[in-house]
Amino acid sequence: MTSQPLSRRRSPLVRAVLVVASVVAAWHIFASFLWIAPPSPLREVVPAGALKGYMLPLFGQSWSVFAPEPINGSYTLEVRAIVEEDGADPAETEWVDATAAEVSMAQYNLFPPRAAFAGTGVASALKSGFDDLTDDHRVIAGLNYFEADWENRMAEKMKTYGKPELVDAYLPREHMATAYATQVALAVWGDDVVRVQYRVTRQNVVPFASRNDPDATPPSPQVVETGWRGLVRNPGQSDAAFRDVFLPAYERTADK
Amino acid sequence: MTARTSRSVRIREDLAAVGVMLADLTRRGLAHVGAIIARAYRFCESWLLDSKKALYGLAVTRILLGVAAIGLLLANAGTRLYAFGSGSLWNGESLEAKSAFPQIWLFSSFHHAMSNDLLYTALYVLLLALAVAFTLGWRFKLVLPVFWVLWVSFIEANDMLGDQGDNMFRIVVFLLIFADPAARWSFDARRRAVRPRTRSADREQIGNLFHNLTLVVLTAQVSFVYVSGALYKAGGTPWSGGYAVYNPLQTDQFGTWPWLSDLATAWGPAVALATWGSILVQLAFPFLLLTRRTRIFGLAAILSFHIAIAVLMGLPWFSLAMIAVDAIFVPDGTWRGMTTGLRSAFADARRKVTDAEPAAPEEADSPETSAPTRRSRR
Numbered sequence: 001m002t003s004q005p006l007s008r009r010r011s012p013l014v015r016a017v018l019v020v021a022s023v024v025a026a027w028h029i030f031a032s033f034l035w036i037a038p039p040s041p042l043r044e045v046v047p048a049g050a051l052k053g054y055m056l057p058l059f060g061q062s063w064s065v066f067a068p069e070p071i072n073g074s075y076t077l078e079v080r081a082i083v084e085e086d087g088a089d090p091a092e093t094e095w096v097d098a099t100a101a102e103v104s105m106a107q108y109n110l111f112p113p114r115a116a117f118a119g120t121g122v123a124s125a126l127k128s129g130f131d132d133l134t135d136d137h138r139v140i141a142g143l144n145y146f147e148a149d150w151e152n153r154m155a156e157k158m159k160t161y162g163k164p165e166l167v168d169a170y171l172p173r174e175h176m177a178t179a180y181a182t183q184v185a186l187a188v189w190g191d192d193v194v195r196v197q198y199r200v201t202r203q204n205v206v207p208f209a210s211r212n213d214p215d216a217t218p219p220s221p222q223v224v225e226t227g228w229r230g231l232v233r234n235p236g237q238s239d240a241a242f243r244d245v246f247l248p249a250y251e252r253t254a255d256k
Numbered sequence: 257m258t259a260r261t262s263r264s265v266r267i268r269e270d271l272a273a274v275g276v277m278l279a280d281l282t283r284r285g286l287a288h289v290g291a292i293i294a295r296a297y298r299f300c301e302s303w304l305l306d307s308k309k310a311l312y313g314l315a316v317t318r319i320l321l322g323v324a325a326i327g328l329l330l331a332n333a334g335t336r337l338y339a340f341g342s343g344s345l346w347n348g349e350s351l352e353a354k355s356a357f358p359q360i361w362l363f364s365s366f367h368h369a370m371s372n373d374l375l376y377t378a379l380y381v382l383l384l385a386l387a388v389a390f391t392l393g394w395r396f397k398l399v400l401p402v403f404w405v406l407w408v409s410f411i412e413a414n415d416m417l418g419d420q421g422d423n424m425f426r427i428v429v430f431l432l433i434f435a436d437p438a439a440r441w442s443f444d445a446r447r448r449a450v451r452p453r454t455r456s457a458d459r460e461q462i463g464n465l466f467h468n469l470t471l472v473v474l475t476a477q478v479s480f481v482y483v484s485g486a487l488y489k490a491g492g493t494p495w496s497g498g499y500a501v502y503n504p505l506q507t508d509q510f511g512t513w514p515w516l517s518d519l520a521t522a523w524g525p526a527v528a529l530a531t532w533g534s535i536l537v538q539l540a541f542p543f544l545l546l547t548r549r550t551r552i553f554g555l556a557a558i559l560s561f562h563i564a565i566a567v568l569m570g571l572p573w574f575s576l577a578m579i580a581v582d583a584i585f586v587p588d589g590t591w592r593g594m595t596t597g598l599r600s601a602f603a604d605a606r607r608k609v610t611d612a613e614p615a616a617p618e619e620a621d622s623p624e625t626s627a628p629t630r631r632s633r634r
Contacts, residue, residue, distance in 0.1 A: 014305065014461045022304075025469045029476040036480040038487050057356035058430065061423040063485045068492030071510065072503035103508045105335070111327060112570045114417040115335035117509050118344070121416040172348065179346035205506035208499040212522060234345045236371030241343030245335050 031055060036063055073204040075099060075123035077177070081185040082195040082228070095199065098184045099123060101250035115245060122180045123200045129173040130200075130224045136161035141174070146195045146230035151175065179232040187243035188250060196231065200224040304468045305461040311439045312591035313584040314471070315393070318437035320580030321429060322391025325407065328573040329384045340366070340414050341376045347416060354415035357408055365406065366413040383410055393442020404429045421574025427477065428581055435470035436463065471584060478581050479542035482558075486539035495535060498528035505568060512570030520568060534561055545585055555585060 010018075034043050035055045043051065078095040085091075099119040106112030130141065137158050145154045151171070158167045181198040202222045210216035303309070337343045350370045353359050358367035369375040386403040389395065407429065411422045438444040455463070494500035504510035505517035521527050537544075537557045544554025559579060566575035 009457060010301075010305065010461065011458050014458055014465075017462050018301065018304065018465055021465055021469055025473055028473055032473075032477060033480050036477075037484045057360075059427055060356075061420065061427065061481075063420065063481050064488040065420055065485065066500070066504060067485065067488035067495070068490075069494055070492075070500050070504045071507055072494075074508040099508070106509075106512045106570055108513055109570070110567065111331040111572055112512055113332045113335045113339065114414075115332070115339035118339060118347075118417065120509055122347075125416070176346060176348055179348070183343075183346050205503055208494075208502045208521075208527075211502065211506075211518075232346075234348060234351060236342060236350055237345040238337070238342035238371075238373070241337040241341060241373065242346075243343075245338035245343065 032059065035059065036061065038064070073202045075120045075127070076201040076203065077119045077123040077126075077180070078199045078201070079181045079184040079188075080197050081189055081193045083189050083192045084194045085192045090194065093185075093189055096184065096188055096250065097253070098180075098246075098250075101246060101253045104249055104253045119180065119184075122177050123202075125173045126177045127200050127202055127222070127224050129170040130226075132166050133158075133170055134161065134163060134166065137163070137167060137170070141170075141226045144227035144229075146228050148230075150230050151232075174226070175232060177226075178229045179234055179237070181229070182231045182233060183237070183239065183242040184246065185231075186239050187246045193231065195228045197228045198226065304465050306464065308436055308439065308464050308467045310471055310584045310588060311436070312441070312588045313586050314432075314435055314437040314467075315440040315442065316583035316586070316591065317428070317580045318393060318396075318432065319391055319441065320576055320583060321425065321432075322387055324425070324573045324576040324580065325387040325403075326384065326391060327576070329380065329387060331573075333380070336380055337373055337376065339417060340370070340410070342371050342373055344414060345371060347414065349414055353413070355412040355418075357412035362405055363409040363412060366409040370413065379406070379410070383407065393438035393444050396438035396442065396444050400429070400433055404433070419571065419574055421571065421577050424481070424574075424581070425577045428474065428577070431470050431473055431477075434466040436467045474581060474584060475542075475545075478578075479545075482538040482541040486535045489535050489538075495531060498531045499524075500531045501534070502527055510569045510571075513568060516568060530564075533557070537561060551585060555582060558582060 031046070031051055031054050034046060034051055076097060076099045078097050078099075080095045081093050082090050083093060102116050102119045104116075106116035130138065133141065140154065140158045140161070143154075145151070147153075151174075154174075155167060155171055158171075177198055177200075178196065181196040182193075185193040185196045200223070204219045204221075206216045206218050332339060348354075349358075349367070353367055357363040366376070366379055369379050383403070383406050386399055386406060389399045390403045404426075408426050411418060411426070439448075489495040489500070492500065494503060502521045505521055511517040520530075537554065538561075541554055541558060544550040544557075559582070562575040562579050566572040
């Protein structure tokens with residue numbers, strides 16, 4: 001081995017750096033192990049806040065992907081609107097499937113854009129927030145709120161039924177879903193849209209056992225339908241940037 | 257009487273001998289253990305300090321991560337404003353960032369540019385240019401940190417559209433700061449070959465140390481990710497029941513090739529093999545790395561696993577980032593062998609082409625020059 005003469009060449013500086021860097025690397029590896037592995041009593045060997053403080057945000061990660069149960073359903077977000085063309089009576093549109101339009105950008109595409117699953121994200125967030133609400137809250141969410149300041153009025157009303165923390169978790173999702181639905185409606189029906197409504201569906205897949213049965217019916221969908229809502233636009237939102245991508249995708253799927 | 261005393265003397269002597277023997281053995285054993293420890297320490301010290309390991313593998317990691325970044329940027333270029341820019345502000349990110357990164361000044365550029373189409377596009381193009389420079393290993397020590405900061409700012413600005421591949425990418429590229437991934441197959445390597453760097457022995461050894469420790473940390477990172485992925489899965493009924501891969505492939509989001517999903521899941525035994533196989537390969541991954549034959553099997557298996565995820569589940573960049581890290585487990589000799597093989601195959605093909613065209617006078621004069629001559633990168 002040539003290590004003998006080489007080791008004589010090592011200066012105190014190199015040896016010091018060797019020790020410090022190795023200790024840091026060992027700590028990093030140990031911390032990563034504790035953080036990445038499923039939570040276990042082994043985490044108790046590190047002071048409570050130390051692990052989190054070291055790992056977040058730089059080394060934040062979670063590898064319980066598709067586990068323990070992989071996702072087994074698709075989300076759909078449909079939008080309809082009330083359109084008031086000048087002079088004419090307000091008219092209610094048909095439902096439009098926004099997720100189908102977006103998903104068409106990913107299907108049979110080796111390199112899908114992330115845009116394809118924006119609506120899916122909205123639908124999933126809204127549904128999980130809605131599912132956490134109590135029955136009383138859900139009834140309120142099902143009512144129409146579209147006059148001025150409707151978001152605050154709906155929040156107040158919901159909170160009279162208790163569990164304000166659930167309401168606080170739900171309302172940002174309702175806001176996001178309404179802002180997204182507003183964009184969809186403006187893209188499809190133009191600037192005469194005055195109100196929107198959206199409907200979120202979770203459709204689970206045909207169970208594995210019946211996958212090759214052509215007559216198999218998919219499990220019944222879980223539907224979340226809230227009331228009519230006033231339009232919501234966040235500051236800086238560009239209707240054109242949304243429409244330029246959404247509308248061609250929608251027209252492609254609507255033709256089918 | 258004398259017989260008895262002589263026997264007791266012998267017994268006493270025997271016992272003493274056993275004692276001496278035990279002491280001897282212990283002393284020799286300890287010396288042996290000490291020698292083993294000393295040798296192991298010297299081996300580790302020399303491994304860490306005397307040369308940079310896996311230079312080709314890590315160069316491949318750099319290139320593949322760069323390609324993943326370029327690919328992701330190009331795949332999203334046409335819809336960038338819709339997904340991340342002014343068309344996406346309905347998501348509330350511009351009012352209050354959901355990830356911790358945009359709230360840190362260093363990582364906030366894309367966050368602040370969301371509502372400004374021109375600025376956003378300029379940053380997007382800059383990031384793309386940096387990704388190209390990163391891939392090519394051009395001025396790497398400078399490009400890497402800037403690219404990393406801008407990349408994290410970009411990818412974390414819309415939390416909802418992210419996946420775990422983003423975390424892997426961020427962590428791995430950050431760790432590369434401490435290594436030398438541009439030492440091979442890069443513009444920097446070309447420059448170094450022309451003008452070799454002169455460095456003191458101390459600096460050289462410390463550079464080697466950081467590089468090699470990074471390899472150790474990367475190995476730990478991927479091993480933990482695979483093994484914990486398997487442990488998390490093992491608890492779920494669909495996984496133990498051997499049909500878990502069917503479910504996501506039937507959804508809109510993770511079944512982007514519906515007829516291929518149907519085809520791939522039609523035959524039950526194949527579904528079970530894919531389901532259990534992915535758990536087993538993930539769980540066994542670090543152990544498969546230990547010997548050459550099992551390593552070849554393990555890397556081939558994990559490569560197929562990632563290619564299946566890339567194509568069937570519509571997650572090409574996530575898969576490529578994972579494959580990129582696995583490249584460090586292919587020894588330098590193998591990478592060099594591959595390129596020599598490719599070069600001689602190309603030279604052969606080139607010769608066939610020139611032989612087939614006797615009319616070309618330049619080649620006919622000196623057929624030897626058709627073999628590409630390249631500067632050595634060692």
